[in-house]
Amino acid sequence: MDPPFHAPDLTSDLIDSSNQCLHPHNPKMTLSTATGPTSTYSVAGHLKTRKPKSTSEEIGDIIRAFLQHFDTTDLPSIWDPTLEALCLAEAERRGYSTDVLRPYLTLGLNITVSAYHYIDDDNVKVFIAFFCMFLIYLDDVYPDDSDALGGVPDFTKRFTSSKKQSSKILNDLADLLTESSQHFGKVAADFIVHSALKFITGLILEVQSKQESTQRVEEYAIFLREQCGLAEAFAMFIFPRDLPFHLYIQALPSMRDFIDFANDILSFYKEECSGDTNNFISLLARARGSPKNQVLCYVVTQCLESYERVLRILSPHQEAYMAFTEFTDGYLALHLGMKRYRLSELGL
Template identity: 30%
Template sequence: MSTNTLSTSTPNDSHLASIRQTIANFLRRCGSQYTDVEIDKEYYCECCQEAINRGFPMDGKYSIRAYMEVGVAIAPSYAHLPDHAKMWMCLFTAVVARIDDMVLQGEDITHVYHFNERFVNCQSQGHPILNALDVILREITCFHSPLVSNFITVAVLNFVSANCLESETKDMQISPKAPFYPEYSRVLSGIPDAFGFFAFPSMLPIKEYIQCIPDLRIVINHVNDILSYYKEEIEGDTTNYLSLMAASRTSTKQDALREMIEKTVQAHHNILECLRPCSEAYDTYVHFFEGYIKFHAALERYRMKEIMAEMSSY
C-alpha cells in the first residue's frame, strides 16, 4: 500500500529523542518497569530441537532457524501455560514470522494463495514452511475448546489472506475517504485473536474473558506498532501501520502515534477493569502483557535498550 504523500526525510536526533520519550511515557502509563531482557539460550536450543524432531525446515532455503529467536522471545507471554502449549506458541510464532518475511520478499507467493484451500481440503501444501504452519494449526484443538480453536483457526487463515492482500495492494494509494481501512488490514495481518485467545487457560470459561477481546486486539497490535515505531523511523519505513494511519487521516505520524497511544492505554486499562472480577483471567492478562513487553525487549531489532534508557531518566 502506498503512502507517497508522507515525508521520507531522515529523522534528526531531536525527533528520535522525542519518539523515545513518547514511547517511554507510554510504557510508564501501562505500568511497565522492565530493563534488559535476553533470549533464553537453553530454551532456544530446546525449541530448535523440537522443530527438528517435527521435520520443520531448519536449514537451507526454507529454514525457519533465523526466526526461532522470535518464537523463543514470545515464551514469557505464555509462561503461565503448560510447557507443551508454550512450545506450540513458540513454533507457531517462528513459522508465521518466516511466512511474513517470505511474502515480503516475494518468495513462493503462489503457494500462499492456495494455503487456505489446501488446509480446508486436507491437501499437502507443497511447501516446507507452509506445511509446518498446516501441521501446527491442526494441533490447536489439543489445547483449546472447539469454539476457541475456531477463533484461532479463522485468525490464522485470515493472516494468510492478509499476506496475499498485501501483495496485491502494495502499490495502492491510501485514501483519506477510507480511514478505517488501515485498522482492518492490521487486524487481519497481526493475528491478534490467535495470540490473545491462546493466552487464556483452556479450562477457563470463555465467558470470563470474551468481552475483553476487542480491547485485547488493540493492545496486541498497537503495542507492537508503538514499540516498532522508533526503529522503523530510523530505517525510514513508510509502509508501517502508523504511516498508513496517518495517510488515511491526512495527519502527521506524530499525531497518529499520540492517537494510537491514547487508544492503547485506554484498551489496556479497559481489559484490567473488565477482567478484575475473575482473578484467573485478570492474572492471565497481567502475565501476558508483562511477557509481551519482554518479547520486544528481548529482540534487538526493536532497539528497546535505547528506549529503556530514556525511561530511567524520568
C-alpha cells in the same frame, strides 16, 4: 471470589481536553505540538528560541509517556535455553526445515518465553513458538520467495479442503494448525486457526495494495492492521485450556486492540529508522493527512483505553485477570529486551 478490581483511568494524565498527548515531563505542553521551535524568555527578559527536538527525541518522549503507565522494573526474561533445546529437538523430530526456519524460531521463542512466561505446560509453549516461527517466516519472505509466492495465495483453499500444500514449510504450518485443539479449548482453538488464516490473507492484501489509493482510506488502514496482527491468536494463548472462555471472551476486542497498538507504538521507532512506511501508524497518518507523531499519540491513547477496558472486564475473574497482567509484563519485556526494536537508543 475477590471483589471486582476498579481499574484506574490510565489515560487521564496523558491526554488533554483536545485529545492530544501530553508531554511526560511538562503537562502544559502537548507532544504533538512540541515539535517546532518554541520561544521563551531568559532571566534578563530577552526572547530566545529553543532548538526544535529531533524526530527520535519526539518519538522517545511519546513512547516514554506510554511506558510510564506500566511497571517495567522487574520484567521477565526473553530467553530460555531449556525451551530452545526442547523446540529444536521437536523440530528435528518433525522434520522441519530448521536450516531455513532457525532465525524465525529464535523470534518465536523470544515471544513465547517473554509474553507467556507464566505458562507451565511446555507442550503449549512449543506450539506457540512454532506458530510464531512459521507466520513470522511468511511475513518475512512473501512475496520474494518463489515457494511462498506460489503457495500463500492458495493456502486457505488447500487447508479448508484438506489438500497438501504446495511447499513443505506451508504443509508443516497446515499440520500445526490442526493441532490447536490439542492445546486450547474449542472456541480458543478456532480463533487461533482463524487468526492465522486472516494473517495469510492480510499478507496478500498488504502486498497488492501497497501502491493503491485504498491506502489513503482510514478504515482500510485499520482493517488491514486487524488482518495482519495475529492479535486474536496471541490473546487466546494467554488463557489456560481449562478456563471457561466466557470468562474472558468479552474482553477479546479490547485485548486485540491493546496487543496490536502496543506493538505499533513500540516498533515505530525502528520502522522510522529503517524508512519503513508500510506500517499502521504511517498508513493512518497518510490516510488522515496528519503528522506521524500526532497519529502515534492517538494510537497511545487508544492503546491505553483498550488496556483499561480489558482490566475492567476481567476484574471479576481473578485467574483471567492475572493471566492478562502477566502477559502484559512479558509483552512489554519482549519489545524492551529485543535489539530489533532499538529502544535502547532512546534510553528505554
